[in-house]
Amino acid sequence: xxTPTLAAPTLAIWKLASCDGCQLTLLDCEDELLSLAGQVExxxxxEASSAVRPGPYDLSLVEGSVTTAADxxxxxxxxxxxxxxxxxxxxxxxxxxxxxxxxxxxxEFRRTVYARPDYIDTLATSxxxxxxxxxDFELRGCPIDRGQLxxxxxxxxxxxxxxxxxxxxxxxxxxxxxxxxxxxHGTPCLGPxxxxxxxxxxxxxxxxxxxxxxxSGSVNLPAxxxxxxxxxxxxxxVERLLRTxxxxxxxxxxxxxxx
Numbered sequence: 001x002x003t004p005t006l007a008a009p010t011l012a013i014w015k016l017a018s019c020d021g022c023q024l025t026l027l028d029c030e031d032e033l034l035s036l037a038g039q040v041e042x043x044x045x046x047e048a049s050s051a052v053r054p055g056p057y058d059l060s061l062v063e064g065s066v067t068t069a070a071d072x073x074x075x076x077x078x079x080x081x082x083x084x085x086x087x088x089x090x091x092x093x094x095x096x097x098x099x100x101x102x103x104x105x106x107x108e109f110r111r112t113v114y115a116r117p118d119y120i121d122t123l124a125t126s127x128x129x130x131x132x133x134x135x136d137f138e139l140r141g142c143p144i145d146r147g148q149l150x151x152x153x154x155x156x157x158x159x160x161x162x163x164x165x166x167x168x169x170x171x172x173x174x175x176x177x178x179x180x181x182x183x184x185h186g187t188p189c190l191g192p193x194x195x196x197x198x199x200x201x202x203x204x205x206x207x208x209x210x211x212x213x214x215x216s217g218s219v220n221l222p223a224x225x226x227x228x229x230x231x232x233x234x235x236x237x238v239e240r241l242l243r244t245x246x247x248x249x250x251x252x253x254x255x256x257x258x259x
Contacts, residue, residue, distance in 0.1 A: 009058040009157045012044035014078055016064030016071045017098060017126065021143035022089035023047040023063055029146050036150070040157060055081030059156050065091040065098060065126045072123075072132050079133040084156050087129045088149065090142035094214050094249035097142075099126040102248055127248070137162055142212040142245040145197045166217035168192055169209045172200035181208055188231045188241065193219045193253070214246035219253045 013023055026033065027048060043053035060082035066072050079085055090096050101109070106124045110117035129135055139152055148164055155162040165171075169191035173180065181187040181203050189208030191200070195216040202209050228238050242250040 008039065008041045010043040010053065010055075011040045011153070011157070012055070012057040012060045012078075012082065013042075013047065014044070014060060014062045014064075015047070016062065016075065016092070016129070017067040018064030018089065018091040018096065020047060020063070022092075022141070022149075025143045025146050025149060026061075029150060032146075032150055036153065040153075057082050059084045059086065059153065061153075062087050062092050062129050063089050065095045065128060066123070066132055067098060067126045068122055070121075075129055075132055084136045085129075085133070086137045086139060086152055086156065087135050088139045088141075088144050090140065090212065090214060090245045091126075092129050093138040093140055094246040095126040095128050097245050097247065099248040100243060101126055103243070103251070137164075139164070140195045140213045140246075141197050145199075148197055165196055167196050168216040168218065169194045169196050169198070169200050169203070169213070172196045172198075173203050176200060176204065178204050181206060182227060182231065186231045188228050188233055188237075190224075190241065192224050193221060193250075210241065210244055211250060212245045214249045215253050221254055 013026065015023060024047070029036070041053070042048070043055070043057055046052070060078055062075065062078060062085060066075060087093050091098070095102065102125045106122065110120050110122070114120055130138065136156070137152060139148060141148070151164060152162045170180075173191060176199070178200055182189045185206070187206075187208045189203065190211040191203060191209040193215060194209050194211045195213040197213045200209070225238055228241070233241065242254060
């Protein structure tokens with residue numbers, strides 16, 4: 001009697017409002033991706049193939065933020081047909097750079113930019129996927145780190161928790177022996193409050209971290225902001241520094257830190 005062949009776990013990759021950079025990180029894995037493809041069935045990945053297998057899916061990776069009512073409806077449908085759902089990148093985990101709209105008048109933008117604003121269907125805010133559905137894990141970065149991405153995929157498909165550190169960029173600087181740019185040169189840096197994952201690339205080349213991996217697990221903005229002021233930044237400069245790829249996430253941390 002033949003032993004039945006177990007079906008390979010299914011992986012789906014989805015895109016909402018984003019630049020595709022995090023999906024491209026997966027494609028850039030090259031040799032690792034070929035090895036992964038032999039262990040799973042990539043059932044939905046329009047960035048790589050038009051072949052689509054219907055759900056349910058064992059693991060879904062979602063890139064991009066929710067910026068329209070259609071996005072919100074779609075992500076609920078994705079959640080319903082996914083055993084595990086992981087958001088990847090700053091857009092999906094924090095609203096992305098497009099969350100700058102959250103601090104402005106979107107209707108004014110529509111009237112100013114578009115000849116026919118009535119054609120534009122958009123929400124007033126850009127929000128992370130977790131604001132709309134339950135998320136099993138959030139992988140930070142703009143774009144995400146390929147090593148962390150492979151760890152998350154293999155962890156969930158093998159039934160264990162991903163081993164992704166939650167410490168700050170400062171920890172990564174110490175590990176690679178990088179001199180602190182703030183202490184040594186008075187360079188403004190978000191490393192103390194930013195999630196590690198990039199390998200501390202910017203400080204290694206003499207510039208300050210600008211927070212592309214979002215807030216770390218232990219954010220202390222009341223301690224950091226006086227250092228930024230000491231390094232020559234006024235309140236408006238600090239606001240601009242915090243409002244980039246993870247604008248909404250850092251703004252939330254700032255509000256929670258305000259007495």
